[in-house]
Amino acid sequence: MLFGIQSSSWTEGGHWSAQWVGLPSGDRMLFLILGVLVLVIGGWWLYQRDARQVPLLRRCMLYGIRIALVLLVIAMLLEPILVLSKEEKIPSHLLVLLDTSQSMSLNDAWQDEEQAMDVSRGLGMSSDVDALRRMNRLQLAHKLVNESFLKDLSADGTRTVHLHSFSDKFDPEALSVSKEWQAGGNATAIASSLRQALLSYSGMPLSGVLLISDGQSTSGEPPEEVLQMLSDEGIPLVSVGVGTTDGPRNVAITELEVSPVVFVQDANQLTVHIESRGMQAESATLLIEQRRNGGPWQEFINEDIVLNLDGQLQPRTYQFSETKTGKVEFRAKMIDTGPEISQDDNLASAEVRVIRQRLNVLFIAGSTFPEVQFLRNTFLRDRQINLSTWLMAADKTYEHPGDLPIRRLPVTQEELNEYDCVILYDPDPNGWPINFPELLTNFVTKAGGGLVYIAGEMQTANMFDHQSDPSLGWLNLLPVIREPGLFRSQVQIRLSARSPWKLDVTDQGVQDSIFNFASDKQANEQLLKNLPGMFWHFPVTKAKPGATILAVHADPRMRNEYGQEVLIASQRVGPGWSIFIGFDSTYRWRYLNEQLFDGFWARVVDRAGRSKQLGGNYPFRLSTPQAQYQPGGQAKIVARFLDETQVEPGLQRLYGEVERGDDQPVPLTLTEGNQRGEFSTTFPVTQPGTYFVRVWMGDEAAGATVKAATMPIKVEFPNQELENPALDEAYLQTMSSSTGGRVYQLSEAEKIVNAFKIKQVSRFLEERQEIWDAPIFYILIFGLLVTEWIVRKWCRLI
Numbered sequence: 001m002l003f004g005i006q007s008s009s010w011t012e013g014g015h016w017s018a019q020w021v022g023l024p025s026g027d028r029m030l031f032l033i034l035g036v037l038v039l040v041i042g043g044w045w046l047y048q049r050d051a052r053q054v055p056l057l058r059r060c061m062l063y064g065i066r067i068a069l070v071l072l073v074i075a076m077l078l079e080p081i082l083v084l085s086k087e088e089k090i091p092s093h094l095l096v097l098l099d100t101s102q103s104m105s106l107n108d109a110w111q112d113e114e115q116a117m118d119v120s121r122g123l124g125m126s127s128d129v130d131a132l133r134r135m136n137r138l139q140l141a142h143k144l145v146n147e148s149f150l151k152d153l154s155a156d157g158t159r160t161v162h163l164h165s166f167s168d169k170f171d172p173e174a175l176s177v178s179k180e181w182q183a184g185g186n187a188t189a190i191a192s193s194l195r196q197a198l199l200s201y202s203g204m205p206l207s208g209v210l211l212i213s214d215g216q217s218t219s220g221e222p223p224e225e226v227l228q229m230l231s232d233e234g235i236p237l238v239s240v241g242v243g244t245t246d247g248p249r250n251v252a253i254t255e256l257e258v259s260p261v262v263f264v265q266d267a268n269q270l271t272v273h274i275e276s277r278g279m280q281a282e283s284a285t286l287l288i289e290q291r292r293n294g295g296p297w298q299e300f301i302n303e304d305i306v307l308n309l310d311g312q313l314q315p316r317t318y319q320f321s322e323t324k325t326g327k328v329e330f331r332a333k334m335i336d337t338g339p340e341i342s343q344d345d346n347l348a349s350a351e352v353r354v355i356r357q358r359l360n361v362l363f364i365a366g367s368t369f370p371e372v373q374f375l376r377n378t379f380l381r382d383r384q385i386n387l388s389t390w391l392m393a394a395d396k397t398y399e400h401p402g403d404l405p406i407r408r409l410p411v412t413q414e415e416l417n418e419y420d421c422v423i424l425y426d427p428d429p430n431g432w433p434i435n436f437p438e439l440l441t442n443f444v445t446k447a448g449g450g451l452v453y454i455a456g457e458m459q460t461a462n463m464f465d466h467q468s469d470p471s472l473g474w475l476n477l478l479p480v481i482r483e484p485g486l487f488r489s490q491v492q493i494r495l496s497a498r499s500p501w502k503l504d505v506t507d508q509g510v511q512d513s514i515f516n517f518a519s520d521k522q523a524n525e526q527l528l529k530n531l532p533g534m535f536w537h538f539p540v541t542k543a544k545p546g547a548t549i550l551a552v553h554a555d556p557r558m559r560n561e562y563g564q565e566v567l568i569a570s571q572r573v574g575p576g577w578s579i580f581i582g583f584d585s586t587y588r589w590r591y592l593n594e595q596l597f598d599g600f601w602a603r604v605v606d607r608a609g610r611s612k613q614l615g616g617n618y619p620f621r622l623s624t625p626q627a628q629y630q631p632g633g634q635a636k637i638v639a640r641f642l643d644e645t646q647v648e649p650g651l652q653r654l655y656g657e658v659e660r661g662d663d664q665p666v667p668l669t670l671t672e673g674n675q676r677g678e679f680s681t682t683f684p685v686t687q688p689g690t691y692f693v694r695v696w697m698g699d700e701a702a703g704a705t706v707k708a709a710t711m712p713i714k715v716e717f718p719n720q721e722l723e724n725p726a727l728d729e730a731y732l733q734t735m736s737s738s739t740g741g742r743v744y745q746l747s748e749a750e751k752i753v754n755a756f757k758i759k760q761v762s763r764f765l766e767e768r769q770e771i772w773d774a775p776i777f778y779i780l781i782f783g784l785l786v787t788e789w790i791v792r793k794w795c796r797l798i
Contacts, residue, residue: 040067058795065788072781084767089760092207094159095197099213101167101185102721104138109249109339122747133339137242138183141212144746146177158759159207168219170196189220207758208236214243215728218720227738236741238755239732247726249278251334252345261353267321269642272332274314276307285336293326313625322354359609360386360418365425366459367393372425374587378598392431413439417447420609426456437474444477445706448575448616450608453478455538455582478580479547479571480540500533502554503567508649509550514603517596532588539565545699547571548650572697574706575618577608619646622695622711629715634682637693639670641677654679656695657703685715
C-alpha cells in the first residue's frame, strides 16, 4: 500500500488537490524511518570520533551535507509523484432515439375519444381529433419533439440533448427538428439500436435515454443484455408510446368489378371487393348507388356486412338488369365504419354501357340447299343481326345478299375480326383464301368469336376423312371427334333415312337456352317432343371432353361404344364458342311453327357471338381470396362465372398454368366446388415474386393456342412492420421498468421532461508530475557535493 500527503487550494472552476504518491506505508515506512535514524546517529558518531580536530560548526555542516545527500538519494529511489486533481461540474448527455421505421408511417384510428382529445391537447392541437387522425405516428412524434421540448430536456443547459433516428440500426447522424421526417425503414431493431447508441456515446456521462417508438421491434437482438448494461450504468430508459393499442383500422373497396358492356335484358353481376384491417367481426354498411345517363343517383344496395380477417378480400356480388340502352354508373361506399386510417379508399366507381347492338354474322355455304335458303332469310329478317353471306358454289357475277354485302371472303385478321360469328354450312376449304383456316382459328381462340358448323352431304365427310391435313387443323375447334375408319354401310344409311328420326334432347340440352322455345317448362318439353325429325345426319365418334352434348340421335341403331351419336354439341374454345350441328334439316321445324326455327337460330347466333360482341372475354373472372401471399404457402385461384347460365352443363373443369419468371409453367386444373359457376384450385408458391396464372376453356392442350384469361399473383415476404401495427405498450413497459424508467403518453410532455433526474455531473481532472527525476534533484545533489568538497578542503580533511 502507498499513502499520500494531500493539500488543497480553491480555484474558479472548483478546487485543486495535491497528493504525494510513492511513499511506502505500514511496516516498510517504519523500517525506513529506523534506517534513517540509524544513519543519522551513526553518521554523527563517526563525525564525533574521526573529526575531533574540526570545529563543531564545520563538523555539523559537513554532517548535514552528507545526511542531505543520502536523503536525496533515498527520495529518488522512492520515485515520488505529485498528483494534482480538480473536481468540476459539467452538463450530462441525454440521448433521444426516434423510431423512423415503416410502422411509424401508419395512421391510428383513435377510437377512444377521450384519449384522442388528451393527446390532441397535449400536442397543442386544441381538441381537433380529426386532425389527429389524419396525422401518422411520425408526424405526431414530430409534434412532440420540437425546439421547445428539446430546450426543456436540456434543463437550462445542464444537459446536452442528442436527437437520433433508428429503424433496423442506429443512425449516428444527428436528426434535425427543422426538417420533415420520413419513415421508411423495413424493420425495427430497438435493442440493437440502443446498444449502438450507447457505444457511440461511450465515455460520456449519460443522464438517460428517451425512446420514442410504437414498440414494434421486428428484428435485432433480444433486449436483455442491453437493458442489463443500462441498469449497471444507472442509465434510465424512458419511453414514449406512439400510436394506440388498437392499431390502425381501415376498410377499403379495392375494386368495383362489372362488365364494361352489357346487353339489354341480360342478367349481369356487380362485384364489390372489400379489404379491411383491424376490424375483424365488426359491422359496416355497404351502400351502392346507380344513375342512368347522367341523372340523379339512386340507391341500389344498402346492406350491413360483417368484415373479414385482415388482408382477406371480401367479394360481395349483386345482380342487375337493364331494360334500356344507355350509360349506367355505379358507385360503392363503405359507411358507418367508425374511425379509420383514411376514408379516401372507401369509395369506388364503375361505368357500364348497355347496348342492343346487332351482331355481325358471316354465313359461308358450300352449296345450295333448303337449309341454306331458309337460314339466310331468317338472318336477314332478324334486326339483331348484320348479315354477310358467301355462296361458294355461285359464279363470279353472283350478288351475294346481305345487310353487309361482300365481294370476297376476308383475307386479313382485321377483316374477319369485324364479325362476331361465322356460320359454316358444309364448306369446301379448297375455295377459301389460303390463310383463311389460320384466320378462322385465331378468330375463335384469340378474338373470342363464335363458330357454328352445320354438317352437309357434299364436303363434310371428305374433310373429316382428311382431318390430319394441316390446312384442316381448324376442325379441331369443333366440340366433336370423328375417329378415322368410322363409316356407315349403304344399307345402314338407307335404313336410317327411310323415315325421319327425332332429336333426343339431353338433360343438358333441356337446360340450355338454345332449346328454350317456351317460358313454361312443360310447354317447352312438349315442343321439343314435337320437333320434326331428320333423315340424314353426319356420324361422329363422340363429343370432346368438356363439351356439352345438347342432342343425340334417337335411332337406337345410331350408336357406338360411347352411346347415341351426337347431333348437337357446344363447347368453349378459349374465349370463343364452337357449336356443331350434325344434320342439315332444321328448316323442317318451320312446318310446326316458323318461330321455332327463327328463335332457335337467333339463340345459336347469340350464344356463339355474344363473347366476341363483349370484347372477346371469358364469361368468368379470375380472383384470389388474398391480396398477396407469402413464400412457402398455398395460393388459391378462383374462376367465377358472371352468369351461371353461361356454364355449360357438361363443363366439369377448367385448365390453366402458372409460371414465375423463366421457370417452366406448371399445369393447373380448376374443378367446380359446391357453388355452381365457381371453379378453383390451389398451388404452392415457394419463392417470392410475381406468379402469372393463365386459365382457359377447352381441353388441357388448348392453352398453347387459345387466348387465356390471366391474373398476376404477388408473393412477398411478410412485412413485419405492418403485420401487427398496434402500439406494443407492454414491450416498452418491460424495457423501461427494468432500468428504472417508465412509459409515457404523447400527451404527457411535461412529465417526460421531469422523468430525468441527473443534470450536471462531477468531473475530476488529474495531473501527475514525477518529482524523483526532476532536474532540481540533480542540481541539489551536485551542489551539495561541491559544497562538501569545499568545506572539506577548508577543514583540511582532504
